[in-house]
Amino acid sequence: GESVGLHLPTLSVQEGDNSIINCAYSNSASDYFIWYKQESGKGPQFIIDIRSNMDKRQGQRVTVLLNKTVKHLSLQIAATQPGDSAVYFCAESAGNMLTFGGGTRLMVKP
Amino acid sequence: GAGVSQSPSNKVTEKGKDVELRCDPISGHTALYWYRQSLGQGLEFLIYFQGNSAPDKSGLPSDRFSAERTGGSVSTLTIQRTQQEDSAVYLCASSRAIGGQPQHFGDGTRLSIL
Numbered sequence: 001g002e003s004v005g006l007h008l009p010t011l012s013v014q015e016g017d018n019s020i021i022n023c024a025y026s027n028s029a030s031d032y033f034i035w036y037k038q039e040s041g042k043g044p045q046f047i048i049d050i051r052s053n054m055d056k057r058q059g060q061r062v063t064v065l066l067n068k069t070v071k072h073l074s075l076q077i078a079a080t081q082p083g084d085s086a087v088y089f090c091a092e093s094a095g096n097m098l099t100f101g102g103g104t105r106l107m108v109k110p
Numbered sequence: 111g112a113g114v115s116q117s118p119s120n121k122v123t124e125k126g127k128d129v130e131l132r133c134d135p136i137s138g139h140t141a142l143y144w145y146r147q148s149l150g151q152g153l154e155f156l157i158y159f160q161g162n163s164a165p166d167k168s169g170l171p172s173d174r175f176s177a178e179r180t181g182g183s184v185s186t187l188t189i190q191r192t193q194q195e196d197s198a199v200y201l202c203a204s205s206r207a208i209g210g211q212p213q214h215f216g217d218g219t220r221l222s223i224l
Contacts, residue, residue: 008150032210043114043201043215044153051210089152096166096209097143100153 008087010105019077021104023090028071030092030099035064035075037086038103044089047075082108112136114216116202122222125194131187131219135204142185143213144177145201153201159185160208189221197223 013019025033031052036044050057050064050073057064063076073090085108091098115134123129135142144156155169159179170176174192179185189196199220203213 034212036215041217043203043217046212046214049212093209096160097155097158098213099155102152 008103008105010107012107012109013080015080015082015108015110017080019075019080019084019106021075021077021088021106023073023075023101023104025071025073025090025092025101027092027094027099028068029094032093033064033066033073034091034093034098035062035073036089036091036100037084038089039086047088077106080106080108082110084108114202114204114214116200116216116219118219119217120220120222122224123192124224125192127192128188128190129192129221131189131200131202131221133185133187133202133204133216135183135185135202136214137183139204139206139214140182141205141208141211141213142179143203143205144185144187145203146171147199147201147218149198156187156200158208192221192223194223197221 034049035047038044048059048062048064050066061078065074087103087105089103090101117132140161143158145153147153157167157177159165174190177187199218201218203215205211205213
C-alpha cells in the first residue's frame with residue numbers, strides 16, 4: 001500500500017498468523033526491488049531483496065514475490081510475531097538510486 | 111559497531127542557523143546516500159556519492175543544502191539558514207557499490223527547527 005501524509009495504510013494481524021504487505025511500483029524499467037522494516041526512532045532495516053529475473057525469493061520467515069506484469073511486489077511474513085510490528089517500505093531501482101514507496105504499518109495483536 | 115553511524119542523533123536549532131549532520135558509513139562501502147524523512151512519510155532522496163565520482167545532487171531541495179564526503183568515507187550534510195520546513199529526520203545509508211545493492215541505514219538525525 002502507499003501512504004497519504006500521516007495516514008499510513010495499516011495491516012493488523014493476530015500473532016502467529018501470516019502477513020502479506022503489498023506494494024505497487026511505477027517504473028517498468030526497475031530491475032531491483034527491496035523491502036525495509038522501520039521501527040520507531042530507528043533507520044530502515046534491510047529485510048530482503050529481489051532482482052527482476054526472479055519471481056520469488058525466500059528468507060528466514062519472509063518471502064518476496066514479484067509480478068512484473070502488473071508491477072506488484074509483496075512481502076509475506078510467516079508466523080507473525082510482536083517484534084514484527086513496524087512500518088514496512090518497498091523500494092525499486094532502475095539504476096543507481098532507490099525510490100521508496102510510502103510505507104505500510106504492521107500491527108501485531110497478541 | 112559495524113553499522114552506519116550518524117551524529118548527532120537529535121538537533122534542535124533556531125530558524126536561520128546553520129547545521130551540520132555527520133555520517134560514518136560502513137567500512138569499505140563506496141556509495142553513500144542522504145535521505146530526508148518527514149513525519150509519517152517515506153524517504154526523500156537528497157544526494158549520493160560514489161567513489162571519486164561527482165556526487166548526484168539532483169534531490170537537494172534548495173541551494174541551502176550541500177554535502178561533502180571527505181576521503182571517500184565520512185560525509186557531512188550542511189543546511190544553511192534553516193527554515194521550519196527543514197524539520198525532519200535525515201537518514202544516511204551506504205552500500206558496497208552503486209546500484210542493485212542493499213543500502214544500509216543509520217538511525218538518522220532528528221532535526222527540529224524552532
